[in-house]
Amino acid sequence: MKKGVRALGAGVGVLALWDLSDLEALAQDAGGATEAATHENTAYDWTKHDYVYLVDTRKCIGCGSCVRACSKENNVPTDYFRTWVERYQISRTGKRHVDSPHGAINGFEPLVTGDDVTKAFFFPKLCCHCTFTPCVQLCPVGASYRTEDGVILVDEKRCIGCGYCVQACPYGSRFIHPETHIASKCTLCYHRITRGLKQACVQACPVGARRLGDRKKVGDLVTEIIATQPVHVLQPGLLTEPNCFYLGLSGEAR
Amino acid sequence: MEHAKHIIRAVLLLVIAAVGFVFVRHFAIPASFGEHGHYRFDSVAEYKSQAPLHGAPGACAECHDEEAEAHEEGKHATISCEVCHAPLGQHIKNDEKIGAMPIPRSTEWCGICHQRLIARPKTFPQVVFPDHWIEKGAETTEAVCLECHDAHNPSEEDSADTATGSAPAAPK
Structure with missing residues (x-):
């Protein structure tokens, strides 16, 4: 028993240490990003970047700041989402209750499911910017494409709004815009990241649960975490090789 | 050369088809x-030009x-100004300046986090409304949270109070 308690103590200690070093590194990382920001993207070289996204579900508080920031930054129509947050409440018997009221744009209200909830967490979602993406492969007009730096975009002038990509995306990341009638999705805030700015959702997250990394940047913290920590991608069996990784995500999450 | 006429016709048709194909x-x-793959490369520049x-x-x-200095010192330092304002x-x-910034003061706004x-993670400071401010004897106003807490810099004392007084319960 005592051994167990000691082991638990050591575990918590290690966890605390890891969290601390993580935060320090994050602060340094943020400093570096600010220095590099020139806010002009004419000289941006896409061969020097390879973006990767990291969501730490253990930190997410479900405030929906990311959803609000994304909606404003990208003028996303009401009740359509480029990123959204789901809430999982799981009972001891494994009964799942999942909700995401209006994509969590106004956060969450307490919810009594009537079950004996033993595990609950928030699950932020966005386009996974897959390496082998079905949405690009089946676009009949070459409107969906993947940039050299790893961002999936939709050519707004080329798209005919057939909706094949919306059906093909296993993560539900795309929608047909109700006014323009063409496919719309997360652009990884391409206009911001090419200017050295943080994505709207990353900048808005108050707890550092969302981060953007760059595999081609030396000493990149997110790349380091993905390389050394137990991370998870959504629906790995589909072999889409998502570039959005999850830390601490429970297996019930879909 | 008795079939020359046919050959000329066929070649002519082929040339018309080829020219038509190139034209269309x-x-x-x-x-x-x-230029860089099966897509229109100019689209990338269009995305980059978004303001x-x-x-x-x-x-x-x-x-x-002044506000920024107070904000940097406190527990809310990790929150971007634009999260609460716009x-x-x-x-x-x-x-x-083209417009005024909203200043949310409502309990509902604080409650979002x-x-x-x-x-929510168990270590994150959270309270039950309205129990928390009834318990603290705060006056029931629209900006009831701000009666005790400074939104830019919630003090250590406030935080400690919140942590001990209303520690989040483990799920039943």
Whole structure:
């Protein structure tokens, strides 16, 4: 028993240490990003970047700041989402209750499911910017494409709004815009990241649960975490090789 | 050469078809298509030209240095100004003020982060409304949270109070 308690103590200690070093590194990382920001993207070289996204579900508080920031930054129509947050409440018997009221744009209200909830967490979602993406492969007009730096975009002038990509995306990341009638999705805030700015959702997250990394940047913290920590991608069996990784995500999450 | 007529006809048809194909192709395929893959490369530049609405970190402090200083010292330092107020682009354009920023003071707003939810990490400070402010004897006003807490810099004392007084319960 005592051994167990000691082991638990050591575990918590290690966890605390890891969290601390993580935060320090994050602060340094943020400093570096600010220095590099020139806010002009004419000289941006896409061969020097390879973006990767990291969501730490253990930190997410479900405030929906990311959803609000994304909606404003990208003028996303009401009740359509480029990123959204789901809430999982799981009972001891494994009964799942999942909700995401209006994509969590106004956060969450307490919810009594009537079950004996033993595990609950928030699950932020966005386009996974897959390496082998079905949405690009089946676009009949070459409107969906993947940039050299790893961002999936939709050519707004080329798209005919057939909706094949919306059906093909296993993560539900795309929608047909109700006014323009063409496919719309997360652009990884391409206009911001090419200017050295943080994505709207990353900048808005108050707890550092969302981060953007760059595999081609030396000493990149997110790349380091993905390389050394137990991370998870959504629906790995589909072999889409998502570039959005999850830390601490429970297996019930879909 | 008794079939010359037929051959000329066939060749002529082929030439017309080839010219027609090149002609239609020229207009059907947009400029810059295929430069870097099976897509229109100009689309990338179109995405890059979108104007950012949210500002760079530290942009607010250029004018609001007092608030920024208080904010940097406190527990809310990790929260971008634009989370509670609004994107910088709604306030400043070409260094000119174009609109007022919202200042949310409602309990509902604070509750978006601090209302107790079982899905929130247990270490995150959270309370039950309205129990918390009834318990603290705060007056029931619209801005009841701000009676005790400074939104820019919630003090250590406030935080300690919140942590001990209303520690989030483990899920049953």
